[in-house]
Amino acid sequence: MKLPDKRCDMAAAVARIKDGATVMVGGFGVPGTPMALIHALVDHGARDLTLIKNDANEPGMGLDHLLQSGQVTRLITTHLGLNSHAIDLMNSGRIKVEFNAQGMLAERIRAGGAGIGAVLSDIGIGTELAEGKQVVEVDGKPHLVETALRADFALIHADRADTFGNLAYVATARNFNPLMAMAATHVIVEAETVTPLGALDADAVHTSGVFVDHVTELGALSKEYAVVQR
Amino acid sequence: MKLPDKRCDMAAAVARIKDGATVMVGGFGVPGTPMALIHALVDHGARDLTLIKNDANEPGMGLDHLLQSGQVTRLITTHLGLNSHAIDLMNSGRIKVEFNAQGMLAERIRAGGAGIGAVLSDIGIGTELAEGKQVVEVDGKPHLVETALRADFALIHADRADTFGNLAYVATARNFNPLMAMAATHVIVEAETVTPLGALDADAVHTSGVFVDHVTELGALSKEYAVVQR
Amino acid sequence: MIARASREIASGMVVNLGIGLPTKVIDHLPADFPVCLHTENGLTGIGPTLPPDQADRNLIDAGGAYVSTVPGSAFFDSATSFAMVRSGRLDLTMLGAFEVSSQGDLANWKIPGKFSPGVGGGIELAQKARRVVVLTTHTDRAGNPKLKDECTLPLTARGCVSRIFTEMAVIDVTPKGYALVEIAEGISLAEVREATGAPLTIPDTTRPVF
Amino acid sequence: MIARASREIASGMVVNLGIGLPTKVIDHLPADFPVCLHTENGLTGIGPTLPPDQADRNLIDAGGAYVSTVPGSAFFDSATSFAMVRSGRLDLTMLGAFEVSSQGDLANWKIPGKFSPGVGGGIELAQKARRVVVLTTHTDRAGNPKLKDECTLPLTARGCVSRIFTEMAVIDVTPKGYALVEIAEGISLAEVREATGAPLTIPDTTRPVF
Numbered sequence: 001m002k003l004p005d006k007r008c009d010m011a012a013a014v015a016r017i018k019d020g021a022t023v024m025v026g027g028f029g030v031p032g033t034p035m036a037l038i039h040a041l042v043d044h045g046a047r048d049l050t051l052i053k054n055d056a057n058e059p060g061m062g063l064d065h066l067l068q069s070g071q072v073t074r075l076i077t078t079h080l081g082l083n084s085h086a087i088d089l090m091n092s093g094r095i096k097v098e099f100n101a102q103g104m105l106a107e108r109i110r111a112g113g114a115g116i117g118a119v120l121s122d123i124g125i126g127t128e129l130a131e132g133k134q135v136v137e138v139d140g141k142p143h144l145v146e147t148a149l150r151a152d153f154a155l156i157h158a159d160r161a162d163t164f165g166n167l168a169y170v171a172t173a174r175n176f177n178p179l180m181a182m183a184a185t186h187v188i189v190e191a192e193t194v195t196p197l198g199a200l201d202a203d204a205v206h207t208s209g210v211f212v213d214h215v216t217e218l219g220a221l222s223k224e225y226a227v228v229q230r
Numbered sequence: 231m232k233l234p235d236k237r238c239d240m241a242a243a244v245a246r247i248k249d250g251a252t253v254m255v256g257g258f259g260v261p262g263t264p265m266a267l268i269h270a271l272v273d274h275g276a277r278d279l280t281l282i283k284n285d286a287n288e289p290g291m292g293l294d295h296l297l298q299s300g301q302v303t304r305l306i307t308t309h310l311g312l313n314s315h316a317i318d319l320m321n322s323g324r325i326k327v328e329f330n331a332q333g334m335l336a337e338r339i340r341a342g343g344a345g346i347g348a349v350l351s352d353i354g355i356g357t358e359l360a361e362g363k364q365v366v367e368v369d370g371k372p373h374l375v376e377t378a379l380r381a382d383f384a385l386i387h388a389d390r391a392d393t394f395g396n397l398a399y400v401a402t403a404r405n406f407n408p409l410m411a412m413a414a415t416h417v418i419v420e421a422e423t424v425t426p427l428g429a430l431d432a433d434a435v436h437t438s439g440v441f442v443d444h445v446t447e448l449g450a451l452s453k454e455y456a457v458v459q460r
Numbered sequence: 461m462i463a464r465a466s467r468e469i470a471s472g473m474v475v476n477l478g479i480g481l482p483t484k485v486i487d488h489l490p491a492d493f494p495v496c497l498h499t500e501n502g503l504t505g506i507g508p509t510l511p512p513d514q515a516d517r518n519l520i521d522a523g524g525a526y527v528s529t530v531p532g533s534a535f536f537d538s539a540t541s542f543a544m545v546r547s548g549r550l551d552l553t554m555l556g557a558f559e560v561s562s563q564g565d566l567a568n569w570k571i572p573g574k575f576s577p578g579v580g581g582g583i584e585l586a587q588k589a590r591r592v593v594v595l596t597t598h599t600d601r602a603g604n605p606k607l608k609d610e611c612t613l614p615l616t617a618r619g620c621v622s623r624i625f626t627e628m629a630v631i632d633v634t635p636k637g638y639a640l641v642e643i644a645e646g647i648s649l650a651e652v653r654e655a656t657g658a659p660l661t662i663p664d665t666t667r668p669v670f
Numbered sequence: 671m672i673a674r675a676s677r678e679i680a681s682g683m684v685v686n687l688g689i690g691l692p693t694k695v696i697d698h699l700p701a702d703f704p705v706c707l708h709t710e711n712g713l714t715g716i717g718p719t720l721p722p723d724q725a726d727r728n729l730i731d732a733g734g735a736y737v738s739t740v741p742g743s744a745f746f747d748s749a750t751s752f753a754m755v756r757s758g759r760l761d762l763t764m765l766g767a768f769e770v771s772s773q774g775d776l777a778n779w780k781i782p783g784k785f786s787p788g789v790g791g792g793i794e795l796a797q798k799a800r801r802v803v804v805l806t807t808h809t810d811r812a813g814n815p816k817l818k819d820e821c822t823l824p825l826t827a828r829g830c831v832s833r834i835f836t837e838m839a840v841i842d843v844t845p846k847g848y849a850l851v852e853i854a855e856g857i858s859l860a861e862v863r864e865a866t867g868a869p870l871t872i873p874d875t876t877r878p879v880f
Contacts, residue, residue: 103752115546333542345756
């Protein structure tokens with residue numbers, strides 16, 4: 001037995017994304033945001049996308065390229081505070097934005113990845129984030145039904161991958177990546193390094209390759225990955 | 231800032247367990263079962279315990295010591311196939327046993343550790359495991375309410391711990407340990423090695439010390455940890 | 461039968477092999493065959509089973525056998541392991557059975573009053589793997605058919621079984637019930653019919669022999 | 671005020687410091703003080719903030735500042751990070767505020783029509799940390815009280831705030847509403863009452879000055 005090889009050309013992997021698709025994008029700020037995959041999706045040009053990402057990066061960076069190119073119809077997120085352009089698009093009605101409590105966004109994505117229908121949580125009860133949500137009692141206390149989120153595609157940034165798609169992340173670039181890597185039908189990974197099978201310690205793998213469909217190696221990193229100069 | 235030191239004498243840690251307590255015990259078969267902590271709990275003698283563990287090990291091994299000593303009233307588990315003694319206790323009514331689908335036991339414990347009330351799942355619908363469970367529709371499909379499990383104590387086996395309680399597991403000894411380490415009010419860890427702060431790679435820590443209350447180092451391992459000769 | 465079942469595994473699949481007969485399927489896969497074996501207790505990339513003197517005390521499969529790793533193996537916790545199962549990342553599981561119904565219901569975990577050790581990971585494998593096949597003897601020790609119209613034992617999952625491998629035949633579960641796919645060498649149609657507890661469709665085409 | 675707030679952190683605590691004023695509390699902790707700082711984006715054991723030329727591009731806190739690690743730091747994903755928060759492993763969080771009510775309600779994420787960037791991790795911190803204290807200016811830029819009878823802005827969480835630190839005073843939220851705990855040097859009782867938008871209980875005991 002030998003584990004299958006999932007290396008793939010980046011443009012070919014992203015070309016599978018069709019108009020109207022739902023796409024999860026890893027990252028919290030710059031760390032873990034798959035900058036190269038985002039550019040590949042801009043080049044590919046699929047439109048009417050629903051994106052799921054913690055934040056929209058900053059104007060002119062990361063996810064903002066997809067907002068600027070007009071490919072995005074809907075954004076499920078937690079916080080747009082660093083991207084005034086995204087807030088303008090939202091306020092002018094050019095994109096629909098659904099805000100989630102950050103931990104509930106993480107939990108809904110994990111639920112999608114875990115093959116469960118929803119989690120029951122008391123987070124946000126008594127606030128406007130509870131509006132419109134189904135309420136179920138557990139042990140006599142009201143809980144909100146937070147439905148699982150799945151996507152057609154997930155775009156993931158990893159520090160290291162092997163050819164089977166086992167992934168390791170570094171520092172706070174981990175964030176939503178391992179969750180989204182479980183929750184999409186097609187999982188596309190950009191890795192700073194792609195190693196042969198066996199180069200990653202089996203105890204130190206953060207995402208099993210079983211969850212991953214396509215792996216591409218990044219060449220030299222663009223400036224977008226660097227420390228932000230403010 | 232310096233991370234607190236959580237090293238503790240094993241008997242002193244286990245002495246906090248009171249009669250009637252709910253105790254999670256890590257392990258799947260021998261790997262990951264905290265054999266020394268189980269013996270410490272037998273020596274301590276707390277009674278009327280509810281135990282939560284994937285399996286009951288084998289007769290005369292691991293969890294079975296607590297069954298033999300008569301300290302257990304109730305067992306929440308997935309499979310007792312290797313412990314005929316546990317099955318006898320169940321069949322004669324001397325312990326109450328609640329069987330869960332294995333992945334749902336894992337998920338209920340994780341829910342407890344994640345501070346959510348329940349997960350909604352379609353696992354077991356149409357089988358006797360669904361009996362008595364609340365049903366909620368999600369997207370028009372029936373789901374069972376699988377309530378979160380928390381415990382007063384969790385007994386955890388780790389390969390390595392640092393003095394703050396950051397943990398690393400090895401191979402299939404990981405299993406339920408990281409889940410239970412999140413889901414108890416008091417988390418007691420036996421580690422094969424306890425290292426100084428900084429000796430564990432921050433990216434390779436499996437359980438943050440934030441979840442851990444007490445850490446004890448095992449000396450030479452007893453025969454119970456060894457390969458089972460059948 | 462085991463060799464025939466091993467041909468059910470296609471290149472690139474992620475597969476979980478249940479305890480008992482299914483585990484033996486590994487031995488029939490070529491060394492370089494691209495496949496990933498999964499075990500519920502937290503490993504993708506199972507390698508060969510090891511004798512006690514070579515075993516790693518911390519490395520077992522869900523049946524308790526001491527196994528090994530392959531290049532590219534990964535370990536994870538039990539919640540992640542079943543996340544793989546429930547979210548559809550298992551292409552195939554091979555399970556044992558006490559009874560199968562002609563609608564594909566599976567009973568393989570409990571015989572009330574006799575055997576009730578708990579369901580373990582069986583429900584999720586049966587309910588959520590993309591394809592579920594059963595490896596079993598055609599009849600029980602008393603000679604009673606295991607392939608029935610309806611299961612009488614507590615179910616593991618409903619309508620999950622696609623195909624059944626026995627020492628006598630390969631049989632598919634179809635919307636019209638059981639359909640013969642292949643027959644073992646030296647076994648007659650009449651013998652298979654006799655040992656099967658529900659109507660069996662015999663296609664008009666040539667039936668391969670295995 | 672920041673120095674006073676830093677004394678709220680007891681030995682051995684796990685603490686999350688919100689963006690803005692609370693982050694500055696770090697600077698007032700002794701180097702060997704036993705405490706674990708948590709950030710929502712996946713780190714326990716935050717070390718000092720670093721200038722851009724020393725920064726690690728992959729290591730930020732939830733506010734986007736480039737931080738560092740300490741011996742014993744651990745990284746984890748966002749679901750695990752909020753598992754810590756919701757399951758009660760945060761002993762203390764210090765948050766900013768737009769408004770606080772005398773029942774301890776907190777509003778700190780949205781000003782309809784003006785400012786609505788999303789709630790981020792604030793709801794879970796406010797609702798689930800074992801103790802929630804607020805660091806804020808006593809009044810807004812227009813001089814209006816931030817401590818009110820009722821919040822007028824969308825809430826972050828109800829009844830969560832235990833104590834409020836401002837440049838004028840330390841005030842507890844009690845079952846009977848606001849109660850003065852300490853007063854800043856050079857500030858009079860009348861000034862605090864004037865700047866507070868709800869009744870303020872003044873205990874008869876000596877009030878420490880900070």
